[in-house]
Amino acid sequence: MSRSIDEGLLERIASGDAAAFSALYDHYGDLVYGVAHRILRSPEQAQDVTQSIFLKLWSRPGLFSGGSFGAWIARVARNASLDVLRSSAVRMREPEIPQTLAALGDLEETVFADLDRDVVVRAVASLPESERVAIEQAYFGGLTYREVAERLDTPLGTIKTRIRAGLQRLRSALNEAVRG
Amino acid sequence: MSEAERHGELHDLAVLYTLGALETNLADCAEARAIEAHLHECEECRAEVAFAQVGTAMVARSAAEAPPAELKQRLLAAVARIPQRRKRGSAARWIALAVAVAALLALMALLLRV
Numbered sequence: 001m002s003r004s005i006d007e008g009l010l011e012r013i014a015s016g017d018a019a020a021f022s023a024l025y026d027h028y029g030d031l032v033y034g035v036a037h038r039i040l041r042s043p044e045q046a047q048d049v050t051q052s053i054f055l056k057l058w059s060r061p062g063l064f065s066g067g068s069f070g071a072w073i074a075r076v077a078r079n080a081s082l083d084v085l086r087s088s089a090v091r092m093r094e095p096e097i098p099q100t101l102a103a104l105g106d107l108e109e110t111v112f113a114d115l116d117r118d119v120v121v122r123a124v125a126s127l128p129e130s131e132r133v134a135i136e137q138a139y140f141g142g143l144t145y146r147e148v149a150e151r152l153d154t155p156l157g158t159i160k161t162r163i164r165a166g167l168q169r170l171r172s173a174l175n176e177a178v179r180g
Numbered sequence: 181m182s183e184a185e186r187h188g189e190l191h192d193l194a195v196l197y198t199l200g201a202l203e204t205n206l207a208d209c210a211e212a213r214a215i216e217a218h219l220h221e222c223e224e225c226r227a228e229v230a231f232a233q234v235g236t237a238m239v240a241r242s243a244a245e246a247p248p249a250e251l252k253q254r255l256l257a258a259v260a261r262i263p264q265r266r267k268r269g270s271a272a273r274w275i276a277l278a279v280a281v282a283a284l285l286a287l288m289a290l291l292l293r294v
């Protein structure tokens with residue numbers, strides 16, 4: 001599966017293979033740039049974040065320690081972008097993915113490697129508005145669920161329920177997409 | 181807190197944790213640490229995390245967007261300039277740096293004593 005391709009790519013990158021680096025960028029540049037752009041709303045800042053993440057991967061491919069590479073790098077992109085948004089220095093955190101979580105990562109990789117982006121965009125767009133807004137404010141706005149509740153002037157319990165229901169819907173959308 | 185109460189509380193937060201909606205700095209977030217510890221033992225909470233991971237992946241992927249082409253050119257040019265930091269080479273550099281720092285400190289100690 002594509003996950004093993006990525007591991008192969010990272011090994012080649014570790015040995016200084018620029019073509020492997022280029023291939024990795026071709027696979028994940030859209031994801032990193034897209035997440036950064038969505039969070040920062042500035043193409044220039046999104047490019048800076050993308051560049052710093054990929055350069056860091058070039059010099060330290062071992063930062064990735066297993067699980068879904070797509071999920072990992074999306075998380076790195078989100079954290080780095082939120083750091084910029086809060087105007088702290090751009091830095092690459094060592095994402096703390098506990099083993100139990102990383103081990104669950106098979107289906108996540110399907111989302112990044114096998115699904116058509118349009119299918120994913122449609123699935124998110126077809127969520128009930130209230131669920132989508134709560135999820136996107138948390139993920140792209142970098143808000144905690146408490147902050148989302150305050151912003152939307154909605155009870156905490158309701159926000160929790162909406163986020164959970166929306167993510168569950170997206171999980172089902174994956175099933176449907178894979179079944180084709 | 182009983183085990184059941186603990187599960188009830190963390191079960192409620194597992195999805196938010198996965199989406200990154202607890203605190204941004206997870207390392208400082210007591211809720212996140214409690215969840216991680218609990219996940220090792222609780223199948224039911226792991227199932228929460230598992231679907232939330234897929235949902236979160238979908239949200240992230242939905243934002244994917246082609247970056248400007250010149251970004252790739254810039255990156256590849258930068259990569260050509262940056263030599264790979266190989267493990268052995270880097271260890272050697274650290275040792276050299278440590279020796280240099282030690283020498284500098286010794287020199288400063290000498291100078292300060294005078």
Ligand SMILES: [Zn+2]
Pocket residue numbers: 187188190191218222223224225
């Ligand atoms: Zn539990």
